[in-house]
Amino acid sequence: MRHKEHTQTSGSKTEPMTETVPHAVMLDYPTEGEVITSASYTFRISAPKNGDKIEVSINQGEWLPCRQEGGYWWYDWSGYEPGEYQIRARMHAADGKMKLTMLRRFDVKTRA
Known part of the structure; x- marks a missing residue:
């Protein structure tokens, strides 16, 4: 399934092309429906080599930069x-396009 938002010009504002492509950039962890019980968690994202920058957004909040290491992209989450x-991840590709993952749902159940 592909969802594309093409470049649009509205008055003087031009928006970049965005694609939601499940296999271009992929959230490896957490898995769908995963229950996190620890005080910190690290998200893992797989992306093709043409990805210049990967970011994640939790609960549709601001985009947070990930770090690249060992062939994957990572985001350390706590607090x-x-x-x-x-969560959703996006990749800024070298060609200027952005690629988005599908939304992934998970739960947090920490002990007091």
């Missing part, structure tokens, strides 16, 4: 509360 969450 969260118990609850239901969703």
Whole structure:
């Protein structure tokens, strides 16, 4: 399944082309429906080599930069509360396009 948002010009504003392509950039962890019980968690993202920058957004919040190491991209997360969450990753490709993952849902159940 592909979802594309083409470059649009509205008045003087031009927006970049964005594609939602499940296999171009992929959230490896957390898995769909995973329950996180630890005080910190590291998200892992797989992306093709033409990815210049990977970011994640948790609960549709701001985009947070990931670090690249060992062939993957990582985001270290901590300071969260118990609850239901969703995450999405995006890749800035060398050709200027952005590629998005599908939303991934997971839960946090930490002990007090």
